[in-house]
Amino acid sequence: MNTHLPIPSKSPLHHRPAEDAEQPPPQQVVGAPNGVAEGVPSSVRPDPHADDGRRPVAWLHIVAPPSYGAAPSVRSRCSCGRDLFAAGRARALALIADHAQHRTVCSRLTPRREEAA
Template identity: 45%
Template sequence: MTTPRRPRLEGQPPAITSRTAAEPAAPRLAAGEPKGAARKGVPSALRPDPHPADGRYPVAWLSIASQRYSHMPTAASQCQCGWNRSAIGHAQVAALIEAHTAHRDTCPLRHPQEGRAAA
């Protein structure tokens, strides 16, 4: 039993009638791809890093946001040592800011212990 033949709709590709092996596509160059020396493996000139590392990196974050219509502030304090706190409301956000500041003085990542105190 064969299916009835339908007219081809606009935008659809024609049906494949024969099976042949696919031919490899010709390589295309991307827009703006360099030609000549750069394609042949000639090293390009590298500029120095505009922001050299000085050994510092962020350890703790304090994010404060205020809802536009309810005027209810929210805050979140996170540290890589595992300190994760959040607060909603004016009084709790103020307390979280103080706790985040106090955590900076006691954080084990900022002040690693040495010797017998570490054990």
């Protein structure tokens, strides 16, 4: 008959249970709740990422490569369906000016005036 002997552990054989361990004396709590840093307001602040109702309507994306002789490019987009692209310095400058003009006349960007009856 084989009998296995228990393997000795590295921990002490006679240790006190957790409930017998010495507890620190209770401390008197005064002031802010535990976990609140000193000088930090504890009031709830509004969410900085709250939706304020604004949406992007017109975009102008300009790419101007830093190397000499590389041609800049521009893309003008609007939620009304406008999507124009230009490459080269002269055409890019013309599209930038056209985009600025479009922003003044686009029905999605300018408030509608009610017709006087």
